[in-house]
Amino acid sequence: xxxxxxxxxxxxxxxxxxxxxxxxxxxxxxxxxxxxxxxxxxxxxxxxxxxxxxxxxxxxxxxxxxxxxxxxxxxxxxxxxxxxxxxxxxxxxxxxxxxxxxxxxxxxxxxxxxxxxxxxxxxxxxxxxxxxxxxxxxxxxxxxxxxxxxxxxxxxxxxxxxxxxxxxxxxxxxxxxxxxxxxxxxxxxxxxxxxxxxxxxxxxxxxxxxxxxxxxxxxxxxxxxxxxxxxxxxxxxxxxxxxxxxxxxxxxxxxxxxxxxxxxxxxxxxxxxxxxxxxxxxxxxxxxxxxxxxxxxxxxxxxxxxxxxxxxxxxxxxxxxxxxxxxxxxxxxxxxxxxxxxxxxxxxxxxxxxxxxxxxxxxxxxxxxxxxxxxxxxxxxxxxxxxxxxxxxxxxxxxxxxxxxxxxx
Amino acid sequence: xxxxxxxxxxxxxxxxxxxxxxxxxxxxxxxxxxxxxxxxxxxxxxxxxxxxxxxxxxxxxxxxxxxxxxxxxxxxxxxxxxxxxxxxxxxxxxxxxxxxxxxxxxxxxxxxxxx
Numbered sequence: 001x002x003x004x005x006x007x008x009x010x011x012x013x014x015x016x017x018x019x020x021x022x023x024x025x026x027x028x029x030x031x032x033x034x035x036x037x038x039x040x041x042x043x044x045x046x047x048x049x050x051x052x053x054x055x056x057x058x059x060x061x062x063x064x065x066x067x068x069x070x071x072x073x074x075x076x077x078x079x080x081x082x083x084x085x086x087x088x089x090x091x092x093x094x095x096x097x098x099x100x101x102x103x104x105x106x107x108x109x110x111x112x113x114x115x116x117x118x119x120x121x122x123x124x125x126x127x128x129x130x131x132x133x134x135x136x137x138x139x140x141x142x143x144x145x146x147x148x149x150x151x152x153x154x155x156x157x158x159x160x161x162x163x164x165x166x167x168x169x170x171x172x173x174x175x176x177x178x179x180x181x182x183x184x185x186x187x188x189x190x191x192x193x194x195x196x197x198x199x200x201x202x203x204x205x206x207x208x209x210x211x212x213x214x215x216x217x218x219x220x221x222x223x224x225x226x227x228x229x230x231x232x233x234x235x236x237x238x239x240x241x242x243x244x245x246x247x248x249x250x251x252x253x254x255x256x257x258x259x260x261x262x263x264x265x266x267x268x269x270x271x272x273x274x275x276x277x278x279x280x281x282x283x284x285x286x287x288x289x290x291x292x293x294x295x296x297x298x299x300x301x302x303x304x305x306x307x308x309x310x311x312x313x314x315x316x317x318x319x320x321x322x323x324x325x326x327x328x329x330x331x332x333x334x335x336x337x338x339x340x341x342x343x344x345x346x347x348x349x350x351x352x353x354x355x356x357x358x359x360x361x362x363x364x365x366x367x368x369x370x371x372x373x374x375x376x377x378x379x380x381x382x383x384x385x386x387x388x389x390x391x392x393x394x395x396x397x398x399x400x401x402x403x404x405x406x407x408x409x
Numbered sequence: 410x411x412x413x414x415x416x417x418x419x420x421x422x423x424x425x426x427x428x429x430x431x432x433x434x435x436x437x438x439x440x441x442x443x444x445x446x447x448x449x450x451x452x453x454x455x456x457x458x459x460x461x462x463x464x465x466x467x468x469x470x471x472x473x474x475x476x477x478x479x480x481x482x483x484x485x486x487x488x489x490x491x492x493x494x495x496x497x498x499x500x501x502x503x504x505x506x507x508x509x510x511x512x513x514x515x516x517x518x519x520x521x522x523x524x
Binding site: 120166170172174 | 410493494495496497499515517
């Protein structure tokens with residue numbers, strides 16, 4: 001392995017162990033914040049020491065030992081013996097015993113994911129909370145990805161953690177009939193991390209790019225933890241299909257390239273294969289859902305690499321299903337585009353017209369799609385208006401240039 | 410852990426004549442709370458026009474006719490329950506027949522975090 005691969009492997013082990021420890025300790029303490037304080041230093045120490053000392057045989061035991069020493073130091077330093085601190089030390093000792101006596105440290109991260117995406121948590125805090133607690137993503141990086149000041153993001157996270165502690169949000173995996181809804185909150189929070197990492201990125205290797213990678217990492221963990229949940233497979237498949245196209249989205253000269261014109265040679269074959277395999281596995285459960293449908297649509301686009309064309313009738317069928325299950329603005333617009341591509345541009349305009357005014361005002365893909373559909377119908381003037389509106393709604397300079405370029409087609 | 414389930418209702422809910430079916434459902438809900446062993450206490454409140462507001466400022470007692478004029482919803486009643494965690498409290502809040510028209514605010518009580 002080269003240095004960066006070794007570094008990535010070390011980070012991955014450290015993050016995995018850290019997430020397991022936070023989940024285990026927080027579930028017992030009913031408190032994320034204090035547990036994080038205790039383990040944060042240990043995590044930093046691991047990233048410093050492991051590259052030279054090697055990854056310890058029992059990474060959780062190693063982290064706990066450092067954390068425990070820090071806790072004892074802190075207690076001496078502050079000379080406080082608060083009940084909560086004593087309790088935290090006690091459960092840390094217990095965890096240490098578990099870590100040294102078990103081959104594998106117990107994985108209770110699923111409970112932590114359900115807490116982060118609990119309906120009693122502010123929706124705007126769920127994704128950041130998940131990134132911070134499960135993967136130990138740096139708070140400043142989360143703030144920058146979500147376009148808020150570090151102070152505002154830190155306040156949002158602190159508030160969410162206080163709520164978990166004070167309202168006693170339980171660390172538990174919900175049972176049916178709650179399960180489906182609660183799983184969808186977890187999936188949505190992960191997907192939101194991915195789309196935040198995807199939306200505005202002209203520059204690769206940015207914080208946004210890293211965030212998309214973090215989302216995929218949580219998606220992989222989720223598939224492990226919910227091996228019987230088809231939608232978890234669907235979500236990971238969807239993210240991998242999109243991620244596979246990262247290098248094809250912009251020309252080397254920086255121009256935006258729409259999906260149906262991307263050079264399929266630039267798509268990542270291993271990611272597409274993994275996505276396809278996940279989708280097949282999901283289909284085996286015979287329970288359709290939003291993320292499986294969205295991934296299936298991306299799968300058809302991916303198939304262009306093999307067949308050279310796009311099966312639009314199949315895409316339309318999938319969008320019909322998606323609109324019934326999850327009539328979000330994205331699926332409504334996608335369905336209209338599929339109508340236009342299957343030779344029904346008039347029906348496409350009608351479908352676009354049906355979408356309520358309030359949902360389209362700032363939704364760029366609606367106006368871009370409207371432009372394309374109107375142009376198919378030969379309504380050049382109206383199409384230009386729509387493209388102009390779309391161009392004014394994007395923050396991506398390359399996409400803006402592309403949309404303005406449509407005016408002269 | 411003790412939680413207060415506070416029932417907030419718009420003025421119209423107080424103006425309507427008493428619905429015997431709803432009253433029976435409310436009574437059954439109270440009995441269910443009791444039977445489950447989670448009920449600490451509970452009370453229904455008279456309509457908002459019966460409210461009187463009291464403050465003491467600079468040692469001077471001030472009494473005003475209530476309720477606060479700008480309030481859109483009013484406290485109609487409350488139940489205090491003792492359950493293991495928030496999810497259990499939310500389940501009981503959702504079972505309250507008033508939840509289909511009113512909003513139930515679920516708030517943990519101070520000083521019972523360890524209980």
